[in-house]
Amino acid sequence: MEERFDIVIVGAGLAGITAAYRVQTMLPRKRFIILEARERIGGTWDIFKYPGIRSDSDLTTYGFPFAPWTEERQIASGPEIADYIRNTVTKFGIDEKIRLNRRVLTAEWSSREKRWELTVGVNGGEVIIHAGFVMWASGYYDQREGLNPIIPGIERFEGTVVHPQFWPEGLDYAGKRVVVIGSGATAITLLPTMAKTAAHVTMLQRSPSYVLSIPTVAPGDGVLRKYLPGWVSSRVIRWKYLLLPRLVMEVCRLFPGLVKMGMRWITKAKLPVNIPHDPHFEPRYNMGEQRICLAPDGDFFESLHRQNVGVVTGRIEAVTDKGIELESGERLMADIIVTATGLKIQLFGGADVKVDGRSIRINEKYTWNGVMLQDVPNAGMLIGYTSTAWTLGVDIMAKLVVKLIKGMEEREKKVVTPRLDPEMGVRRARLLDINATYVNIAVGSMPLAGDRGPWRRRRGYFEDCWKVGFGDLGEGVVFE
Known part of the structure; x- marks a missing residue:
């Protein structure tokens, strides 16, 4: 045929x-x-x-x-x-x-x-x-097939290993210890969601990303929709969201040091006292050089104030049957490992x-x-x-x-x-x-x-x- x-x-x-x-x-x-x-x-x-x-x-x-x-x-x-x-x-x-x-x-x-x-x-x-x-x-x-970087000893882990791209239906993580490997948009999304029922959730990152809190509902959009005809407000709002990110990227390009200092100040103000800014939120690159992770209504930073949430920055030495050992000697016990390592x-x-x-x-x-x-x-x-x-x-x-x-x-x-x-x-x-x-x-x-x-x-x-x-x-x- x-x-x-x-x-x-x-x-x-x-x-x-x-x-x-x-x-x-x-x-x-x-x-x-x-x-x-x-x-x-x-x-x-x-x-x-x-x-x-x-x-x-x-x-x-x-x-x-x-x-x-x-x-x-x-x-x-x-x-x-x-x-x-x-x-x-x-x-x-x-x-x-x-x-x-x-x-x-x-x-x-x-x-x-x-x-x-x-x-x-x-x-x-x-x-x-x-x-x-x-x-x-x-x-x-x-x-x-997802991206599965070489993680030494991952085959020895006796718990559950999950890639976000192939999340098992009905996976029960309530009351479990979870380690999310990664610092991108997926990890930033998983942490606050899983922390609601998991016994403990740790975001393990090799290097940090920029995380920016944004409002889920922009303050001015509702006003535009209320007082302007639909066909006008939709166009005005669209142009707003077209121009604003471009403006941000240009500012990042022209004033990288100033932007980095500003992000440091904003981020430190949102962190709990037990999680220091350095090294967990000090990226190795300037803002705008990689995609910025968004935290709607600051949900990611809010979750960091929970007793069952942690952030660890370091390199993996090996995965054991019960968790992860880092090059620093620190051990992270886990029932579930989530490899949010990309596509x-x-x-x-x-x-x-x-x-x-x-x-x-x-x-x-x-x-x-x-x-x-x-x-x-x-x-x-x-x-x-x-x-x-x-x-x-x-x-x-x-x-x-x-x-x-x-x-x-x-x-x-x-x-x-x-x-x-x-x-x-x-x-x-x-x-x-x-x-x-x-x-x-x-x-x-x-x-x-x-x-x-x-x-x-x-x-x-x-x-x-x-x-x-x-x-x-x-x-x-x-x-x-």
Whole structure:
């Protein structure tokens, strides 16, 4: 059985649904389909079920721009976000385009046929789908396997080891001693939630992160919604949440020392007397160089005042049958160890991507405007922002892909391929702009960014909007 579509979107999470909306509204004559490997839509918000899971961005910018988030609370729980996604899909008729339990196994481009051939696993068998263009919206992490860094002796532990990505349904941690390894957004979320019923919860970190308390309901949003028409207030609030983070990042960049001193003062004021600021809340980097962890209404800092909560900064010497021994000699007894150590990065949903019979070596390819791979025709890779709201990034990249497809139509061409001119002297740079451990581990398997032209790493939402709206999208690509 073979089918043919103008566009195939791979993934039915935030990125895939955003891409689908842009295709059906901006390219209404194109026949497209969404292939989702799982039995349900939602991506991250269907996969992760750990206690207290919530957004780590405001929903005004993290939500769909074409379906504004209307609740006053800017930080929402995982189930609330999953409902919001499902409602949006139904509202815009996107659910009619989704096929579940369809995992793309291989994708091969044929220059002779000028199309992609996708081998798709379904119900234990395989089907073939042909596509003129593929939009990869399957995220940037492995949905079937988490990042499991080497923790010496972890196999000797007699208790329960849990990765947040695969949280067991019904795991009972009430009255248990829990050690959460990590200091990122997941650990910051888990600590206050588990502390409500656990006997003791310790956040064990190798190095600290910046944690910023924010109000769940912003003081001015309610006033705007009360006195302005809905279509006006939603736009004003959106611009507020677009500009404010950018302003914060610019201040961090221009005055790193002053910002660090200010954060030190703010954080110390929130800590209990038994938890010192140094070394537990003194990051090794400047604020803005990695994603800032958010604590809605200060819940993380409130939990630190509980008698059953602790923070330990140090390196693991070994895991024993009863807990963890640190290089300092300190021992942490545990019944449950949670490895909140990040994600295993993976592109294209793990599919084997080939061009004319040859598998692509992703780590040798530069990215064109952050959305296409060098020498790979008719394929867009929708990756959101890592330091601000993810959805902002995937939406603007979806628009860029749509504009490229329109460019092919205007030129009466069927193929667009990024080609790097070796005489440009492009130097290598990292694709993702964060220095997180899980990103550092995956550097050798990620595409490259350059230092100039359309090969340069994406710089931010406003720059991307300018590029898509007014930039020369013919630079660095060949239409055939």
